Amino acid sequence: MLGTRKRHVVIAIGLLALQILTYYNLRNFPSFIEKYYSNGIYPYISKAMRIGLGWIPISFGDLMYMAGIVMILRWLWISKMDLITLSRKRYTQLLFSLNIILLTFQVLWGFNYYRQPLNVTLNIEREYTVDQLKKTVEDYTIISNRLHESLQPVDSLPVAFNRSQKELFKIAPSGFENLPQPQLKQSLRPNSIKESLLTMPLTQMGYSGYLNPITGEAHTNAWINCYKTPVLILHEMSHQLGFAKENEANYVAIQAGLNHEDVHFQYSASIFGLKYLLNDLYTKDPEAFEEIKADLRPGILKNYQELRDFWAPYDDNVIEQVSQATYNQYLKANNQPDGMKTYSYVVALLVNS
Structure with missing residues (x-):
């Protein structure tokens, strides 16, 4: 039987592959995306984000990017030996993070790439x-x-x-x-x-x-x-x-x-x-x-x-x-x-x- 950590790695890779396959196939359903996402829920997402962050005079997103870069560099430094030795714990963290980032990107905006021309x-x-x-x-x-x-x-x-x-x-x-x-x-x-x-x-x-x-x-x-x-x-x-x-x-x-x-x-x-x-x-x-x-x-x-x-x-x-x-x-x-x-x-x- 697979160990717990190895099982987590397999699950994370499977989820990532499933996401990529799903998004690839969404291009075959442009009318659905147009109606239910781009002209359905996305306008509410967009307006909510504009209301929530538009009043801030500087870019919150840029601050988030800069903080994210610092955190990634810190994580890589702390995890360098684990990554070199192929630690399943570190790779599981990385893969699950990629899953979350990709899903968040698609839900908040990325589905618009698949809308009707x-x-x-x-x-x-x-x-x-x-x-x-x-x-x-x-x-x-x-x-x-x-x-x-x-x-x-x-x-x-x-x-x-x-x-x-x-x-x-x-x-x-x-x-x-x-x-x-x-x-x-x-x-x-x-x-x-x-x-x-x-x-x-x-x-x-x-x-x-x-x-x-x-x-x-x-x-x-x-x-x-x-x-x-x-x-x-x-x-x-x-x-x-x-x-x-x-x-x-x-x-x-x-x-x-x-x-x-x-x-x-x-x-x-x-x-x-x-x-x-x-x-x-x-x-x-x-x-x-x-x-x-x-x-x-x-x-x-x-x-x-x-x-x-x-x-x-x-x-x-x-x-x-x-x-x-x-x-x-x-x-x-x-x-x-x-x-x-x-x-x-x-x-x-x-x-x-």
Whole structure:
């Protein structure tokens, strides 16, 4: 017969395998997840976490992460000999901890990865022609030029973004309340979005923001202060609303920005969407890309350059390479088989909406 500790190890491994198998198979039931989780219990979970932690001026989740790292390092130090000698007690603790963390992640937010695709919810086609793409690029170019002119009369200068992130946090939710699509229109009041206390490592890893799925707090890179800031805030808040997939969060953020009453939010969302569209057009019709690019006010291109200049010192460092590769695998494990390439799928949603 198995000893007690060995039996515990087998149970822990079995539970972990069962969880992974269950979550893998959930992708086959998107309508069920959409109805009973994403539009059922999750809105109550999200609102409860926003009410509970949104009023705290700093990130409780970041403090939790830092405390967790210290505790893990302490546990590894204390357990180092037991781990080396394959102590069943230590491995049982580790395996049961992994089970609890994985279950908590899925219940509090992760099930949203398995919800119905947004294009199905909004009845949007996934395929589009080059002509449709060109027409959408032209439309976004007109909108972006008009918004740029309203904010910056000198066409060769970028639009300045001088308000603090905390100021933008306060007015961001109205964009979601003004959305014309009833499936997307939601209230994010009270909100719970904060500047990350981990901005330095976040920047080194190449990330603009993230959602803490355990606390429901949305976070932004506190050092980013350019055209992307408003749409970045909306992107992380879209995750908070349960749009887990990156392409869908981008689309929702763009729509929320375009429908925001603040012109800076509109401009941010417009040129953010335009960038994806231009990149796709460049791969499909380089000549059309050059023609449309020539019609852009030069200041828009300078806004793009500001963001590139921000990231330039951190490009291709070892930390970024490892973190991006890790996140790519994380996306694949959570029902996004194309990994970080899913960011480009927002084009189909923009073209066909």
